[in-house]
Each structure stands twice: as C-alpha cells, then as structure tokens.
Amino acid sequence: MGSRATRRAPDVTLARGAAAGVVLFVLAAFVPVAAWAYEYLPTAQPAEWETLATGLPEEYRVGPLYGFRYNRVDGPAPTIGLAVRNEENPLPLLRANAAYAFSRERLLAEFGADVPLGRHRHVTIGATAYRRTASEDAWIVGETENTIFALLLRKDFRDYYEAEGFEGHLVVETGRDAAFSAGARLEDHRSLDVETRVAVWGVDDRFRANPAIDPGEEGLVWGSFRVGPTTIPAKGGSRVVVRYERAGAPIERDFEYGRVFVQGNFRQRLAPGQGFRARAIVASTRSGRLPAQKVWDLGEIGTLRGQPFKALSGDQFYLVNAEYSYLFRKNLHALLFVDWGTAWFGRGAWNESRPVLDGGIGVRVAEGPATITLARNLQRSDAPFLVGVRLGGTWE
Numbered sequence: 216m217g218s219r220a221t222r223r224a225p226d227v228t229l230a231r232g233a234a235a236g237v238v239l240f241v242l243a244a245f246v247p248v249a250a251w252a253y254e255y256l257p258t259a260q261p262a263e264w265e266t267l268a269t270g271l272p273e274e275y276r277v278g279p280l281y282g283f284r285y286n287r288v289d290g291p292a293p294t295i296g297l298a299v300r301n302e303e304n305p306l307p308l309l310r311a312n313a314a315y316a317f318s319r320e321r322l323l324a325e326f327g328a329d330v331p332l333g334r335h336r337h338v339t340i341g342a343t344a345y346r347r348t349a350s351e352d353a354w355i356v357g358e359t360e361n362t363i364f365a366l367l368l369r370k371d372f373r374d375y376y377e378a379e380g381f382e383g384h385l386v387v388e389t390g391r392d393a394a395f396s397a398g399a400r401l402e403d404h405r406s407l408d409v410e411t412r413v414a415v416w417g418v419d420d421r422f423r424a425n426p427a428i429d430p431g432e433e434g435l436v437w438g439s440f441r442v443g444p445t446t447i448p449a450k451g452g453s454r455v456v457v458r459y460e461r462a463g464a465p466i467e468r469d470f471e472y473g474r475v476f477v478q479g480n481f482r483q484r485l486a487p488g489q490g491f492r493a494r495a496i497v498a499s500t501r502s503g504r505l506p507a508q509k510v511w512d513l514g515e516i517g518t519l520r521g522q523p524f525k526a527l528s529g530d531q532f533y534l535v536n537a538e539y540s541y542l543f544r545k546n547l548h549a550l551l552f553v554d555w556g557t558a559w560f561g562r563g564a565w566n567e568s569r570p571v572l573d574g575g576i577g578v579r580v581a582e583g584p585a586t587i588t589l590a591r592n593l594q595r596s597d598a599p600f601l602v603g604v605r606l607g608g609t610w611e
Contacts, residue, residue: 274302280312284358285366287422288375289348290318290411296325304331306339316348318410321377323347342383348407349378351509354478355517360608369417372516372524376428376508377405391445397438401466404508405430429506434466443480449490449582451483463503472503474530480610488542493535494610500530500562511558517610519554520590520603521573529558531565536610540579550577550588575600583609 280296296312306329314323327343352373364370380402388394406428412421443454456478463471475498482492498511513519514526518534534556540548554573575590586605592598 275308276300280310283362285362286373286375287365287371287409287411288319288407288425289316290413292316292323301331304336319407337388339386342381344381346377346379348375350375356608360606363606365414367415369414369419369422371422374426375407377407378402393442395440399436399466401432401434401468403432404428426507428508431469431506433462433470434468435460435462436466437461447480447482449484453479453481455479470506472500472505474498474500474505490540491538493537496534498532505530513556513558515601516603516605517608519556519571519573520575520588521554521592521598521601522571527558529560531560531562532556532558546581548579550579552577583607
C-alpha cells in the first residue's frame with residue numbers, strides 16, 4: 216500500500232481532465248440534434264427546433280449552475296458553471312462548473328455529460344473529469360447541512376481528501392421503482408489539512424483535525440441496484456439499495472479491496488398524526504484492505520445518537536435505526552427512537568462484534584427542517600445524555 220513510484224503532476228492531471236471535459240462537450244453538443252432526429256424524423260413530424268445558427272433545439276435550455284459550501288479544509292468555496300438541460304430529463308445533459316477553495320487557494324472543477332438514449336430515455340450514459348474535495352461521509356450528513364454547522368457553529372462532521380481523475384457510468388431505469396447502474400473511475404487521492412478556523416460562533420476555538428489518508432491512485436469499478444422509489448412517500452413504502460465496489464483488478468493501481476453496502480428503508484403512516492420509519496444497513500469489506508479514507512465510522516449524528524462522534528470505526532459495520540413520531544402540535548412531532556449497531560475490523564470477527572443500543576426522545580419540525588434529540592447508551596446506567604441537532608438532514 217502506498218504511492219506509486221512515478222506520480223503525475225496534479226496540474227498536468229487537471230489539464231488532461233479539462234481537455235477530456237472539452238472533448239466531452241464537443242462530442243455531446245451533437246446529442247440534442249441526434250435526439251431530435253430520432254424523436255421526430257421517423258414519423259415525419261414538423262421540425263420544431265431552431266437552426267444551429269440561432270441555438271439549440273427548443274426542448275434544450277442552457278442555464279446557470281451555482282452553489283456554495285464551507286468546510287474546514289476548503290473554507291468558503293463558491294461554485295459557478297453552466298448546464299444544458301432537457302425538458303424531459305431533470306439531470307443536466309452537459310455541465311461545466313468551477314469552484315475556488317479560498318482557504319487552501321485551490322481551483323476545483325468538473326466537466327461532465329449525461330446522455331439519455333432511446334425514445335423513452337430509460338438508459339443514460341455519462342462521463343466526468345474532475346478535481347474535487349471528496350468525502351466518504353455523504354451517507355451520514357449532506358453537504359448543505361454540514362456547511363451550516365461549519366459556518367455557524369464550527370462543527371464539521373465530514374472528513375475529506377482531494378480526488379482528481381475521470382469516471383464513466385451507465386444507468387438503466389426500468390421505472391420509478393427500479394434502477395441499475397454501473398461505472399468505473401480512475402483517480403488520485405491526496406491528504407488535506409485544516410486551513411480555516413473562521414465561524415460565527417463555536418464552543419471550540421479551532422476545527423478538529425482532518426485525518427490523514429493513504430495517498431495513491433485508485434482504479435475502481437462499481438455496480439448498484441435500487442428496488443423501490445428514490446423518495447419514499449409520506450403515506451409509506453420501502454426501498455432497498457445494494458452497491459458493490461472493487462478496487463484493483465481489472466483496473467490495478469495502488470489500492471486493492473472489494474466491499475458491499477446494503478441499505479433498506481421502511482416508512483409507514485400508522486394513523487393520522489402518527490408514523491414509523493426504520494433503516495437497516497449492513498456493510499462489509501469482502502477482500503483486501505481498505506485505505507484509511509474508506510473506513511466507515513459510527514457515532515453521534517445520523518448513526519448511533521447516544522455515542523460520541525465517530526466513536527466506532529471499521530471495515531465492517533451494521534446499523535439499525537427505528538423511530539416513532541407523534542404529531543402533538545401543528546408541524547411539531549414528538550419522537551421516540553432506538554439505534555443499534557457497531558463497527559469493527561476483520562471480516563472473520565463478526566461473532567466478536569459488540570453492538571451498542573442507544574435510545575432517546577426528540578422533537579422534529581414538520582418533515583425535518585430541524586430536529587432536536589436527546590439520546591444515551593441504554594446498556595450503561597452511568598451513560599451521559601447527548602443532545603443532537605439536525606438541520607434538514609434525514610436518513611430516509
């Protein structure tokens with residue numbers, strides 16, 4: 216495990232990524248015309264598009280991309296860009312955006328294309344070249360919520376590394392309740408240091424340190440499938456997502472491992488004003504060794520709410536969250552919940568894992584713009600109560 220003897224210069228890699236992005240844009244510029252031709256020419260319908268001299272076909276529009284994030288390695292990082300969209304597809308057909316991480320004085324960029332195929336557009340192929348600030352904690356806390364905590368309270372719940380490279384993917388959607396995707400990527404990983412301490416307010420004077428990673432180049436292939444809707448409706452439903460990742464052969468670089476992540480979600484309206492939801496996750500490294508940046512962490516926000524922050528780590532884990540809600544005033548729900556799970560290292564040490572059981576109460580505003588919880592370890596009589604706050608985050 217370690218860096219390869221010969222490393223490409225980061226700026227050269229980004230230049231190649233930018234060049235690849237430009238090529239993607241040039242090639243994909245013909246897709247709107249091809250899609251129009253496929254849609255209309257066979258049935259001899261009137262041409263309802265502008266000429267190439269005046270712009271894209273009418274069903275395609277160019278619009279801005281913009282965003283903002285704040286974290287302890289980038290500091291403020293505004294994002295601007297452009298996207299070509301299709302009226303029938305919510306995802307951008309083409310996109311190019313750039314962000315500047317002011318605290319580490321680093322330009323980040325992404326160039327990509329997602330091209331729907333066929334009359335019914337159930338199949339999409341895409342490719343992206345990028346330099347980005349990456350995190351493995353997106354399943355725990357979203358970027359917008361984390362930005363609010365970091366900027367206002369000097370609490371950054373994610374860990375980071377820089378990733379620079381290329382990826383391609385294929386998505387097949389057979390309907391709203393099923394989808395399959397697969398892809399491959401080749402990227403460099405580099406450690407990042409804490410570069411800022413600015414926040415509106417915070418108990419601590421400084422952000423916590425960002426953990427060091429195992430630097431190197433990763434070649435990875437992956438596949439996943441989903442059964443159930445992307446968003447479970449309020450009246451109830453379920454969803455299962457399975458994802459497998461393989462680093463190493465057939466794309467051999469510095470890391471080698473194979474791991475699987477399985478998540479099931481369930482939601483049910485029990486009665487007017489009452490609801491129940493649950494989540495179960497099982498994740499396992501089946502072969503090889505995970506680099507430090509890929510290790511899973513449990514504890515506090517979004518996982519085991521009665522445990523200290525990221526108290527448990529491993530290349531294996533399981534987690535169950537269950538929550539009952541009761542509407543006691545308009546837009547205010549009382550919560551009663553339990554969390555159960557653990558994390559450990561070693562595929563063969565399953566029988567030696569020691570799960571923890573947490574429980575607590577809370578109050579949620581509507582469907583989750585804000586939630587306050589009070590939780591503790593139910594297996595220890597002397598365990599402290601931990602207060603948790605979520606700002607828009609949910610594990611559904």
